[in-house]
Amino acid sequence: MLKITMFSKADKVKGQGVGSAYIELINMLNEQFKQEFVININTWGKADISHYHTVNFPFYLSTFFKKQRGVRIGYVHFLPETLKGSIELFAPFQKIFEWYVLDFYRRMDELVVVNPSFIPELVKAGCPEDKITYIPNFVSNEVFYEKSASEQCALRKKYGFSPEQFMILGVGQIQKRKGLDDFIQLAKDNPELTFVWAGGFSFGKMTDGYEEYEKVYKNPPENLIFTGIIDREELVEYYNLCDVFLLPSYNELFPMSILEAFNCGTPVMVRELELYQSVIKDYYIGCNDRQEMQKALRRFKKNPELLEEYQERSRNAAHYYSKEHVAKIWHTYYTETVEHYQKKN
Structure with a gap:
């Protein structure tokens, strides 16, 4: 069984799309692949995959313990420029934050983007294109569905x-x-x-x-x-x-x-x-x-x-964009990514 650690604080602030995407993914993996994946949340034990959903500083520090973390996957829900018009920071802090976010992404072994339009910007920031994969978001049709x-x-x-x-x-x-x-x-x-x-x-x-x-x-x-x-x-x-x-x-x-x-x-x-x-x-x-x-x-x-x-x-x-369709994509991505890095090492 693959040990996957999810690093996220996305569910701490209500009303965020990132939090919704995170919850949907966790629920789907636990529901459909519990015989193949062991999912842990914000733990520091050894993992085959460490999947980073948010860019909190303790998570950034954890990326330096590469043997413990396995394959480090960054989930790119935003780029620094996409936050403009969302939050207001003092200008010097804004520059530091922008550098930090991109450096967080550069520290990943692999990146998953929710929109392919992010790829050119990530490449420009120094992330190798062959390590970037597009996987769309999805929502559960058990929670969101058409009523009569x-x-x-x-x-x-x-x-x-x-x-x-x-x-x-x-x-x-x-x-x-x-x-x-x-x-x-x-x-x-x-x-x-x-x-x-x-x-x-x-x-x-x-x-x-x-x-x-x-x-x-x-x-x-x-x-x-x-x-x-x-x-x-x-x-x-x-x-x-x-x-x-x-x-x-x-x-x-x-x-x-x-x-x-x-x-x-x-x-x-x-x-x-x-x-x-x-x-x-x-x-x-x-x-x-x-x-x-x-x-x-x-x-x-x-x-x-x-x-x-x-x-x-x-x-x-x-x-x-059904859960069933996107679930197959995630299953293939996780298993093939681990196999690739195991052969590589």
């Missing part, structure tokens, strides 16, 4: 929404890079539509734009609701009761929220970003700016039957 039409109607009643309301859902941390300014402005410009943002300030006052967003959070327009950070059991209900999932982010990785929406059969609208072309092309409604989002939302409000095509696209995407 009658269940969706019941959910609207539960949360105090009428069947006639056209509802737009946004999900994620409240921060500038998520496109919150556009989401808020769309709500102001479309008082006849209902906007819900599920998420909160995961990083507190370190959040970029915290003071500005806190004011809106406490006193939003009448048609804009902030739920705060909520559990996944409640989040799946919001995906099912909305008409459109909208993620207006300026900078993304491979958002778990998009996969969650796909699993719920919810039409997905995003700001058109180059990185989406390599992972979810043809599955979403792409808009270049707020004006295009505005036109699309009004068009769908007037002709809701047009959303049926995008519901089907979401279902197709959910099938492609």
Whole structure:
């Protein structure tokens, strides 16, 4: 049996996509491969694989004990530039942090990226391309799934929404890079539509734009609701009761929220970003700016039957990024990687 140690603090801060991805992977491995893999969390015993999900400093120090750690695999959920608009650090600390993150990745024997668009930047930072592998995120269809039409109607009643309301859902941390300014402005410009943002300030006052967003959070327009950070059991209900999932982010990785929406059969609208072309092309409604989002939302409000095509696209995407499909990829990756390094040594 392969001994795999997971190093992660991703589940310590609620409302992070990294934490969701980590939990999904751990649950999947324990469920499907418990006869082949022994999974330990943040332990220091000898392992065949040490899989680093977060870049905490004690984990960085552990990489120097190579014999104990086995094959060191770094999970690249972000690059330094993708954090811009997420957290605000004093400029000198920002430079140190950026160096540290890239050096953490350079210390790995292998890297796994959640989006292939990261690969050129990692190579530029000094990581050999032949040691970088793309494995997509996934979400469990037991947690995030499409409910029946009658269940969706019941959910609207539960949360105090009428069947006639056209509802737009946004999900994620409240921060500038998520496109919150556009989401808020769309709500102001479309008082006849209902906007819900599920998420909160995961990083507190370190959040970029915290003071500005806190004011809106406490006193939003009448048609804009902030739920705060909520559990996944409640989040799946919001995906099912909305008409459109909208993620207006300026900078993304491979958002778990998009996969969650796909699993719920919810039409997905995003700001058109180059990185989406390599992972979810043809599955979403792409808009270049707020004006295009505005036109699309009004068009769908007037002709809701047009959303049926995008519901089907979401279902197709959910099938492609299913837990079963991605599980096979991880199994092959872990076993072949260990075999490769054993032969090498």
